[in-house]
Amino acid sequence: MKKAIVYLNQFFGQIGGEEKAGFEPEIREGQVGPAMQMAKTLHAEVTHTIICGDNCMGSNPEETCAKILAMLDGLEFDIFLAGPAFQAGRYTVACGLICKAVKEKFGVPVVTSMNVETPGVNMFRKDMYILKGANSAAKMRKDLSNMVTLANKLLDGVAIGPAEEEGCFPRGIRHQVWRKDGKPASERMIDMLLKKVNGLPFVTEMPIPKIDRVPIAPAIKDLKKAKIALLNTGGIVPVDNPDRIQSASATRWGRYSIEGADGLEGGVFKTVHAGFDPAAADADPDVITPIDALRALEKEGFYGALHNWFYTTVGTGTTESEAARMAREIVPYLKEDCVDAVIMVST
Amino acid sequence: MKLEIGNFHVRDIVFGDALSFRDGILTIQKEEALNFIRQDDRITEAELYIVKPGEEVRLCPVKEAIEPRVRPDGRGIFPGYTSKLLPAGEGKVHALKNCSVLVVGRHMGGFQDGLIDMAGPGQKMTIFGNLLNIVLVADTNEAFERFEQQKMNDALRRAGHKLAEFIAGCVKELEPEEVEVYEMGSVRGRDPETEKLPSVVYVMQPQSQMEALGYNDLLYGWDLNRFLPTYMNPNEILDGAVVSGSFMPCSSKWSTYDFQNTPNIKALYREHGKTLNFLGVIMSNLNVALEQKERAAQFVAQLAVSLGADAAVVAEEGYGNPDADFVACLVALEDAGVKTIGVTNESTGRDGRGQPLVTLDEKCDAIVSCGNVGELIELPPMKVVLGELEALGRDGNSGGWEHDEILGPSVRPDGSVIMENNGIFCGDQVAGWSPKQMMAF
Numbered sequence: 001m002k003k004a005i006v007y008l009n010q011f012f013g014q015i016g017g018e019e020k021a022g023f024e025p026e027i028r029e030g031q032v033g034p035a036m037q038m039a040k041t042l043h044a045e046v047t048h049t050i051i052c053g054d055n056c057m058g059s060n061p062e063e064t065c066a067k068i069l070a071m072l073d074g075l076e077f078d079i080f081l082a083g084p085a086f087q088a089g090r091y092t093v094a095c096g097l098i099c100k101a102v103k104e105k106f107g108v109p110v111v112t113s114m115n116v117e118t119p120g121v122n123m124f125r126k127d128m129y130i131l132k133g134a135n136s137a138a139k140m141r142k143d144l145s146n147m148v149t150l151a152n153k154l155l156d157g158v159a160i161g162p163a164e165e166e167g168c169f170p171r172g173i174r175h176q177v178w179r180k181d182g183k184p185a186s187e188r189m190i191d192m193l194l195k196k197v198n199g200l201p202f203v204t205e206m207p208i209p210k211i212d213r214v215p216i217a218p219a220i221k222d223l224k225k226a227k228i229a230l231l232n233t234g235g236i237v238p239v240d241n242p243d244r245i246q247s248a249s250a251t252r253w254g255r256y257s258i259e260g261a262d263g264l265e266g267g268v269f270k271t272v273h274a275g276f277d278p279a280a281a282d283a284d285p286d287v288i289t290p291i292d293a294l295r296a297l298e299k300e301g302f303y304g305a306l307h308n309w310f311y312t313t314v315g316t317g318t319t320e321s322e323a324a325r326m327a328r329e330i331v332p333y334l335k336e337d338c339v340d341a342v343i344m345v346s347t
Numbered sequence: 348m349k350l351e352i353g354n355f356h357v358r359d360i361v362f363g364d365a366l367s368f369r370d371g372i373l374t375i376q377k378e379e380a381l382n383f384i385r386q387d388d389r390i391t392e393a394e395l396y397i398v399k400p401g402e403e404v405r406l407c408p409v410k411e412a413i414e415p416r417v418r419p420d421g422r423g424i425f426p427g428y429t430s431k432l433l434p435a436g437e438g439k440v441h442a443l444k445n446c447s448v449l450v451v452g453r454h455m456g457g458f459q460d461g462l463i464d465m466a467g468p469g470q471k472m473t474i475f476g477n478l479l480n481i482v483l484v485a486d487t488n489e490a491f492e493r494f495e496q497q498k499m500n501d502a503l504r505r506a507g508h509k510l511a512e513f514i515a516g517c518v519k520e521l522e523p524e525e526v527e528v529y530e531m532g533s534v535r536g537r538d539p540e541t542e543k544l545p546s547v548v549y550v551m552q553p554q555s556q557m558e559a560l561g562y563n564d565l566l567y568g569w570d571l572n573r574f575l576p577t578y579m580n581p582n583e584i585l586d587g588a589v590v591s592g593s594f595m596p597c598s599s600k601w602s603t604y605d606f607q608n609t610p611n612i613k614a615l616y617r618e619h620g621k622t623l624n625f626l627g628v629i630m631s632n633l634n635v636a637l638e639q640k641e642r643a644a645q646f647v648a649q650l651a652v653s654l655g656a657d658a659a660v661v662a663e664e665g666y667g668n669p670d671a672d673f674v675a676c677l678v679a680l681e682d683a684g685v686k687t688i689g690v691t692n693e694s695t696g697r698d699g700r701g702q703p704l705v706t707l708d709e710k711c712d713a714i715v716s717c718g719n720v721g722e723l724i725e726l727p728p729m730k731v732v733l734g735e736l737e738a739l740g741r742d743g744n745s746g747g748w749e750h751d752e753i754l755g756p757s758v759r760p761d762g763s764v765i766m767e768n769n770g771i772f773c774g775d776q777v778a779g780w781s782p783k784q785m786m787a788f
Contacts, residue, residue, distance in 0.1 A: 162786035170787030173699035176718040176768070177786045178471065186610035186779030188715045189660055189690055194622055196713050197545040197658040197686050205784055206693065206714035208707050247458060247496055248596060248745040249721055249767055251697075274458040274496045274743050275668065276635075277559050317596060317667050317745060317769065319694055319701030319721055 013051030092120025275316030353523025408456025427568030456738030461772030610779025746770015
């Protein structure tokens with residue numbers, strides 16, 4: 001049988017109330033409090049219960065998590081469950097913190113439950129399954145049952161459905177689903193249209209997310225000393241495309257030496273970008289990666305030096321999340337090479 | 348304007364001695380049809396197949412789909428394109444239903460081409476998996492674009508449009524089993540009860556991103572890149588005024604079949620006079636330069652207001668760069684006081700964590716969302732492949748790739764594939780068929 005470990009705070013762990021909120025974490029064999037109820041229907045044996053005071057976790061989260069992770073070292077478990085935390089603010093944050101730490105270290109699925117009004121929801125919903133919990137422990141039975149239902153799907157390898165069906169907070173992930181009723185877009189369009197035009201409530205199928213804004217970096221103090229790198233999403237690569245960067249929906253990037261080069265030549269470099277007419281860029285790649293112009297400015301002493309490598313990916317159809325991941329991979333190279341600024345050419 | 352579409356329901360398609368339609372059976376004289384196609388001397392190789400739902404057949408690279416139609420009065424079905432330029436949307440047209448003509452490249456594919464499975468888990472991913480299909484597999488001498496990712500596919504696509512009309516010739520003189528009537532007159536002086544209902548325009552943004560001519564959707568043969576928004580009678584769309592192009596990643600594509608049958612237009616017609624007053628179509632486009640996008644949005648909003656629209660629906664054929672046109676158009680309409688909803692697909696990526704559209708605005712508060720172009724799809728091998736499956740990974744198909752350290756190649760040695768939804772032929776069905784919806788996980 002698979003194995004589970006449950007995390008509870010001092011109150012549900014039957015240590016005490018607010019006066020015991022500083023309780024240092026302990027691990028106990030077997031099931032305490034709500035863990036006993038979970039064990040009845042969970043498709044795993046609850047082997048241990050961890051109990052920790054909310055203030056202990058709240059005032060010293062890193063050290064407390066490290067202590068708990070050390071307790072788990074060497075134990076076999078297939079899933080980690082925390083809570084339910086209801087509307088107890090500190091408890092929700094504690095559940096989120098320990099679930100995130102356990103998931104990162106041990107790679108097992110984690111499940112918790114919190115009320116929508118608590119801080120834990122927005123802090124952790126992108127990191128784990130958080131079930132929509134009640135606002136008081138009077139609903140313990142229901143919240144526990146919801147946690148066990150989802151945990152059993154994870155244990156049994158059953159596909160997890162949309163957040164609304166599972167009763168979870170959305171994790172910032174959107175996928176296409178074949179509607180069970182097969183209702184075509186044209187009928188959904190009419191429904192939404194009539195509701196909106198008649199002033200009735202309607203539900204959009206694409207809620208507008210909060211847009212991530214990147215702050216503008218501070219200006220370079222002395223351009224004459226700056227080392228500048230050239231990056232592009234226009235797909236300029238050596239003609240054999242050695243990194244096999246995709247023509248659209250790119251997940252790959254490459255960097256190519258331009259040491260000593262006064263420009264890129266057609267026939268040696270080309271574009272693999274499929275989102276525009278490639279003729280001009282194939283004939284003269286410098287229209288996208290203006291190495292010729294940058295060299296001229298470098299010789300004039302307008303800025304310090306052009307970095308010896310330029311970086312390439314393809315922008316068409318490439319998602320913002322893949323682009324961010326590629327940036328995280330590229331940035332360490334640029335830092336290691338002491339690049340002061342980059343020019344990003346988009347197409 | 349009154350359009351009568353006379354329907355002939357096809358139950359089966361067979362090859363036989365003479366082109367005919369009898370008791371639901373469409374018979375095609377194969378050699379005659381192939382000889383017709385070979386009249387275009389650009390066609391170097393051509394073969395015809397019949398594929399049916401449930402057969403283990405994979406089609407790739409698919410370039411176009413057309414509903415076979417013919418006009419009893421002798422006018423052509425694609426005016427300004429395969430026939431003389433005349434107004435569409437008026438009079439009688441005969442249609443072979445439950446079937447399509449599909450055009451598949453014998454060898455070379457490209458960015459804009461797609462894949463169709465007639466059985467297995469891929470069958471439901473496009474409407475063409477559930478239609479009886481007459482499949483033209485052909486190659487051409489268009490050497491200039493043979494190894495280009497962007498192909499006009501002009502000879503192949505035209506062959507498909509002409510073949511669709513040629514095949515429907517067998518019902519030209521027959522009495523249709525049923526007639527769909529679409530009638531829309533002036534926006535002025537309508538029935539007083541209808542006038543009381545909220546008035547709605549349908550705004551279409553067909554694909555027009557290529558600056559070079561020959562790749563974009565055509566309106567009466569006119570390239571939509573060289574176009575500013577105009578008002579149209581919806582019958583024109585249902586009657587062959589628009590022909591699909593050869594540019595967009597394929598799941599976002601509206602094939603000619605989609606234009607001929609646009610479910611969103613038919614749904615608005617069904618509600619006309621009952622719950623809403625359907626004013627007609629504002630035809631727009633999806634050009635790349637920012638000023639072109641803004642100019643088009645400005646035109647659309649002005650037309651909607653001048654027509655007296657209370658509400659509008661905007662639908663885009665594409666994603667990525669065209670999202671800017673889509674959002675700009677929705678915002679321009681909302682700013683003009685027109686209550687607007689959108690129909691689109693999204694690009695949230697393989698992990699589903701990406702931003703849905705490249706640009707967003709809080710005014711886009713009512714969106715019907717039909718699919719994720721980046722969804723990762725695995726399909727088992729099919730017994731038969733028509734075309735050349737390697738094209739999926741080799742030729743820059745927007746849903747495929749040659750190599751990936753983790754996922755391996757798109758096309759595996761055993762004939763199974765791993766790809767993005769991007770490469771499913773007309774998979775996102777924004778024209779209105781889509782039974783898919785984007786959901787939060």
